[in-house]
Amino acid sequence: MEWISEHLLLVTALVLTAAGTFTLFPKRLALPRVLGWLLTLAGVVALAASFVPERSPVTDDLLFYLFSGTAIISGILLITSRYPVYGALWFALATLSVCGLFLLQSAPFLAAATVIVYAGAIIVTFLFVIMLAQQSGRSIYDQRSRQPLLATISAFVLLGALLVTLQQANLEPSVESTDPGVAAVVTNPLSQPLPDQPLGSMHGLGRSLFGDYLFAVELAGTLLLVASIGAIIISPRKGQVTQ
Amino acid sequence: MTGDAQQYLAVGAVLFVIGALGFLTRRNLIVMMLSAEMMLHGVSLTLVTFSNLHNTIEGQAFTIFTLTVAACEAGLALALILALFQQSQSLDVDLWSGLREPDLPSPTSGEPTTLPVQSEQEFPRLSPAGRVPVVSQKNGDLSAVSGSSAATASPQDVQPLASSHK
Numbered sequence: 001m002e003w004i005s006e007h008l009l010l011v012t013a014l015v016l017t018a019a020g021t022f023t024l025f026p027k028r029l030a031l032p033r034v035l036g037w038l039l040t041l042a043g044v045v046a047l048a049a050s051f052v053p054e055r056s057p058v059t060d061d062l063l064f065y066l067f068s069g070t071a072i073i074s075g076i077l078l079i080t081s082r083y084p085v086y087g088a089l090w091f092a093l094a095t096l097s098v099c100g101l102f103l104l105q106s107a108p109f110l111a112a113a114t115v116i117v118y119a120g121a122i123i124v125t126f127l128f129v130i131m132l133a134q135q136s137g138r139s140i141y142d143q144r145s146r147q148p149l150l151a152t153i154s155a156f157v158l159l160g161a162l163l164v165t166l167q168q169a170n171l172e173p174s175v176e177s178t179d180p181g182v183a184a185v186v187t188n189p190l191s192q193p194l195p196d197q198p199l200g201s202m203h204g205l206g207r208s209l210f211g212d213y214l215f216a217v218e219l220a221g222t223l224l225l226v227a228s229i230g231a232i233i234i235s236p237r238k239g240q241v242t243q
Numbered sequence: 244m245t246g247d248a249q250q251y252l253a254v255g256a257v258l259f260v261i262g263a264l265g266f267l268t269r270r271n272l273i274v275m276m277l278s279a280e281m282m283l284h285g286v287s288l289t290l291v292t293f294s295n296l297h298n299t300i301e302g303q304a305f306t307i308f309t310l311t312v313a314a315c316e317a318g319l320a321l322a323l324i325l326a327l328f329q330q331s332q333s334l335d336v337d338l339w340s341g342l343r344e345p346d347l348p349s350p351t352s353g354e355p356t357t358l359p360v361q362s363e364q365e366f367p368r369l370s371p372a373g374r375v376p377v378v379s380q381k382n383g384d385l386s387a388v389s390g391s392s393a394a395t396a397s398p399q400d401v402q403p404l405a406s407s408h409k
Binding site: 021076088091094107117118146147151162163193207209213216226228231 | 258288
């Protein structure tokens with residue numbers, strides 16, 4: 001009880017968001033969707049309020065709330081959408097919002113790469129597959145979820161555990177040990193940021209990728225090759241469907 | 244910057260849990276794959292946040308690799324989805340619950356979809372190589388397959404699950 005009263009805002013936010021998401025899921029006994037939207041919105045706002053920073057809101061904070069709110073709302077709309085096409089479009093919106101968060105976290109190259117890879121390649125491929133494989137009209141498996149109540153409860157209990165741990169965590173940036181008796185642990189010297197450049201610059205990222213992680217880059221290239229060969233083999237061809 | 248990191252990590256956790264919830268709950272194969280990509284977004288955001296917090300570029304390098312693996316996974320998953328769709332004419336994941344361990348209870352949601360009448364079990368094939376083998380002509384089977392797929396397109400939601408499904 002005492003614990004709940006300490007984290008009252010967070011618990012309320014989680015319960016509101018869980019109820020809204022559960023209401024939005026496609027079920028046999030469909031609850032009104034407006035109710036679900038209102039509950040989810042109230043929950044997300046309360047969630048933002050429980051993580052509000054101490055200082056006054058400036059442009060960064062506004063952008064953060066805009067991007068993170070868009071990402072979370074479109075994520076919930078993705079998993080509750082009745083049509084897979086709308087789900088893919090909501091996923092594109094969530095991807096763009098996450099790229100905005102990357103930009104705020106000083107990772108401009110990563111934001112551009114994510115936009116190109118996800119919005120440029122993966123979303124288009126998903127839309128192609130939806131066009132190829134989607135039947136006309138609504139299908140029953142898009143209208144009914146599998147155990148929505150149990151899954152929502154367990155997922156939001158997990159989220160509550162994560163968020164409470166985050167609120168209590170002491171996040172301090174790691175400082176290099178200046179004590180001469182203790183050897184400073186610098187495992188990857190090429191991954192340290194250059195002194196005259198911002199953190200996420202292409203120069204620094206390239207130094208890290210092709211310096212410290214060169215073998216991993218080679219492995220990733222091999223993985224891409226193997227995956228493309230596998231996709232070509234797995235994907236059905238017209239001439240081989242029947243004998 | 245510390246308070247900021249907490250917020251960004253919270254957003255990453257929320258995105259991960261949303262993706263996990265969608266993966267557990269939805270029955271459409273495509274929406275399940277989109278939810279898995281959502282989980283990857285949450286993890287990427289967490290990595291980038293830690294990279295910014297500790298002022299090192301390693302987290303961003305890890306995110307590049309996450310991106311690579313996500314691209315591979317999407318390509319393979321979509322090829323698999325197309326192959327499964329060609330066999331069952333449906334994107335319902337419950338149709339493939341027969342792939343579970345035989346002594347476990349059935350995980351289906353109790354709302355069966357219709358299963359089209361399969362005239363012939365089809366398996367994925369490797370690409371042809373070498374000399375063309377001599378195959379006996381089966382024109383009757385070929386017309387039966389195309390006819391059944393055209394016939395089962397319309398009464399999809401009417402029939403309950405056929406008992407022929409293993």
